[in-house]
Amino acid sequence: MNLALIADEHPQLRHNLSEILKNQGFDDILESEDGPRAVDLALVRKPQLIILDAALPAWDGITVAEKISKRHPIPIILLAEAHTPIDFDRTRAAGVLDLVLKPFSAAQMIAGIRLTLQHFEEIAGLRKEVARLTESLEARKLIERAKGLLIRQGMSEPEAYRRMQKLSMDKRKTLREVAEAILLMED
Template sequence: MKVALVVDDEPLLRRQVAETLVNYGFDEILEAENGSQAVDIALSRKPLLIVMDVSMPVLDGIKAAEKIGKKAPTPIVLLTGTTDPETIERARLAGVMSYVVKPFRDEQLYPAVDLAIHHFVEVSTLRDEVAALKETLETRKTVERAKAALIRKGLSEPEAYRKIQKIAMDKRKSLKEVAEAILLMEG
């Protein structure tokens, strides 16, 4: 189910955005009238997309976007009449994916939504790849340290690596877990 959250203190604007998003293919539209409600709804319902105004009571859209991004990253499109460079920079730093200036037409919101969702997917994929690469690098460093410990005990480098591999297969553990155990025994 494709769920979107529309956040604006003006009910008519929320309705217009909601209708546009239904035409875009969203199944359910959640609504909030301020940034604080947006944060609560975003964290509990985890929508696929958030379209939010900047200037709202209680908590502005950029601060709400920042809070949401830290706890439940979601593509966010800001819909606002504010176009000064400082606001745009704050939005960028908060992780906002797109920016549409009011008053808007449906055909302006479609590309912003599409770009925000695709950009979010790309960024998320890159973050996952970076995390996987960091884990691979950590594993490699740990295995190298364990190999060095085994080499100090008289094994050759290929023998040390084969020993770590064999223990990992026999015990059904990862290379990193075996290497960590070897290092613990050394310490």
């Protein structure tokens, strides 16, 4: 199910945005009139897209975006009046991916929705790749430390690595797990 959240104090605008989102494939639309309720809905229901008014009652849209993004990354679009001053550094840091100025057309909002979802997907892919590379680097460091320990015990570097590979295959463990076991024996 595609779920979206709209937070704006104007019911007619929420209705119009809801229709646009439904036409873009969103099955369920959550609505909020203020910031605190928007945060609660977002953290409990975890929508795939959030549209926030910059001038929400209680908490402004950027504050709401900050509170949500800290706990759960979600693509966020911020709506603002053309004359509203926007702190773009704070907006970007809060996880907002697009800013749409009011009044807007359905075509402008559709473009904003599509771009925001595409950018979020790209960012999520990059985050996964960074996590994978970080894990790979950490594993490589452990393997090198374990190999160094075996070398200090009298093996050559190729022998130490082959020994670790053989243990990995024999025990059906990853090289990282073998390295961790070797390092545990050192302690």
